Amino acid sequence: xxxxxxxxxxxxxxxxxxxxxxxxxxxxxxxxxxxxxxxxxxxxxxxxxxxxxxxxxxxxxxxxxxxxxxxxxxxxxxxxxxxxxxxxxxxxx
Numbered sequence: 001x002x003x004x005x006x007x008x009x010x011x012x013x014x015x016x017x018x019x020x021x022x023x024x025x026x027x028x029x030x031x032x033x034x035x036x037x038x039x040x041x042x043x044x045x046x047x048x049x050x051x052x053x054x055x056x057x058x059x060x061x062x063x064x065x066x067x068x069x070x071x072x073x074x075x076x077x078x079x080x081x082x083x084x085x086x087x088x089x090x091x092x093x
Contacts, residue, residue: 012071013079016044023047038067059083
């Protein structure tokens with residue numbers, strides 16, 4: 001997690017991965033740790049031209065996170081890759 005020298009606020013490096021592509025296209029965006037996760041997800045949806053995300057969830061390392069909460073509140077730091085998409089079915093017969 002980087003510390004912004006001018007504001008003293010910690011940063012998180014974030015990438016959003018969807019079935020329509022990744023945001024940013026390469027690497028990570030640096031965002032404040034106190035920013036709600038939904039802000040970067042909204043950027044990804046807009047830039048990837050995704051029309052309908054109703055019911056989609058955000059998952060990091062196999063754990064669903066709260067997109068209304070901040071990265072800090074979700075316990076996320078450093079480089080974070082968020083898988084954003086419809087929930088996966090449970091399988092079975």
